[in-house]
Amino acid sequence: MMTDCEICLKRSEKDLMLFEDEKNLVFLSDAPAALGHSIVSPKEHRPILESIPDFDIGDLFKIANKVSSSLFESLNIQGTNIIIQNGTAANQDAPHFTMNVIPRSENDNLGLTWQPRQLDEEEMSTIELKIKEFTKSIGAFEEVKKEPLKIESKVEKIKESTDNYLLRQIRRIA
């Protein structure tokens, strides 16, 4: 936990908290794009998507999906966006990974769209090859590290008598 990270501090703010489990938090954004805008975040301070272990990222997505379903079920909305702003270039504002779940209604004028571009075939081919260079090694995912087996020491302690040898000898003779 980082004391100067606003997302880390959310752990102790319970009034806008929607859900928490061992590793993750869901809370309402206090500066929402639309009412119901919820934020899913790992409790541990992880700056970006790439710093979250493979075995933890699935839960965050599943939680975001359940939050999205909950918004569908409880608000009168026609859609949801799930958005990750990964890196400051992508408008990430706190140095702590978050997923935004945003309720959408028709004509809500939230923007959240982009201008499609047209690249020439050569440029597309170059990009494709560049990306493939890195994606070909995808496939081995980090697993939860198993606790090392603790081998309990089985050496039995020899019961020591509290009396010392001399005393015992005397007793025996007597």
Added chain:
Amino acid sequence: MAEPTPEQVKELQEKLKNMSPEELKQFQKQQCIFCQIVAGKVQSRKVYDDENVIAILDINPANPGHILLMPKEHYSIMPQMPDQIIEHIAKITKHLSASLLKALKVEGTTIFIANGVAAGQRAQHFMLHIIPRKDNDGLKIDIPSKKASKQDLLAVKKAISKAINRNFGVKSADEPEMEKSAQKKESDLDLISEVLQKPAIQDAEFEDIELPVADEVNAAESEIASELKKAEQKKPAEKKQSDKKMSAEKKPAEKSPKKIEKKPKKPDNEGFSDGKEVDLDDIANLLTGA
């Protein structure tokens, strides 16, 4: 594309109505361009694929390197997808994003999911966008932030909490009260998938999570029931007087085991007759017509 005539629309609707779920699935696959891409019948620039998912370059990218990651199976929206596919997509998203950062030397990525046309969904096949970002690249995908009063926030929290607790299997203090709205609201999501002409997918995990709760609820329920019985036997005279109150208490107790047995029960049609039907239909029509 020419607008179909009313006769053609009617004919198509009739045809869809008479299809078995398997035929429907097949039909949907033929209609969906991304299913064709998955099948290799339409060309694409594939940057990753495995047993369950495929990632291609968007032909109309927001930025160069814009990736579309999608399940090979046809799902319209994310709530329909099974958890293990979501989990897999999450891992692949992370690694694709990392690949973009390294391959294109960009400074960030925007990960974008749209559920529903209102959210900007253009295709009827669920997909996740991974968009490479650079400082000052001119893309306006910023999430707007508005001021909201504490009062409004607390009100919306209250409105969402029941659904949240239900979906996460959290037992809340006011559980009996949530029964009715829970069943009705659930039918809305069912409706979304139904109108998207897809056999409803039952989320196994919802039931899994509910199970430990079931014992407690059942125990509580039988306790309440036996108590009520006792009260009834003891004071038959008072019964009439407190009838109203009792039935109010009894109902949720009787209902709760039903809900746990089989959650995505076919919703009764009454729930559909409110104003929402139109909106959701529109979602479907726009999506399937895209």
